[in-house]
Amino acid sequence: MANSIWTIEEFTCPGCGMNYTATxxxxxxxxxxxxxxxxxxxxxxxxxxxxxxxxxxxxxxxPPVFGRRWAGVEW
Numbered sequence: 901m902a903n904s905i906w907t908i909e910e911f912t913c914p915g916c917g918m919n920y921t922a923t924x925x926x927x928x929x930x931x932x933x934x935x936x937x938x939x940x941x942x943x944x945x946x947x948x949x950x951x952x953x954x955x956x957x958x959x960x961x962x963p964p965v966f967g968r969r970w971a972g973v974e975w
Contacts, residue, residue, distance in 0.1 A: 907924045908921050910959070911935075911944050918939045922935065923954055925954065927951060928950065934947070
C-alpha cells in the first residue's frame, strides 16, 4: 500500500543533458526499475527500495545553440 505523499524530483541525463521530472511514491514493499533517456537512450536513473518513480516527463528547456541569439525565437 502506498503513502499518500508523493514528491516530484528532477533528473538530468548524464549522456546528453536532457532534463526530466518524475513523481516518487513511497511503498511498503520493494520496487526496482530504471528510466532511459528518450533522446540518447542513456540511463537517467535506477532505483531499488521502498519507492517507485512514475510519470517521467521531459522538461522543456532551450538547447544550447552556439553563435546565435535567442531574440525572436518562439517556443
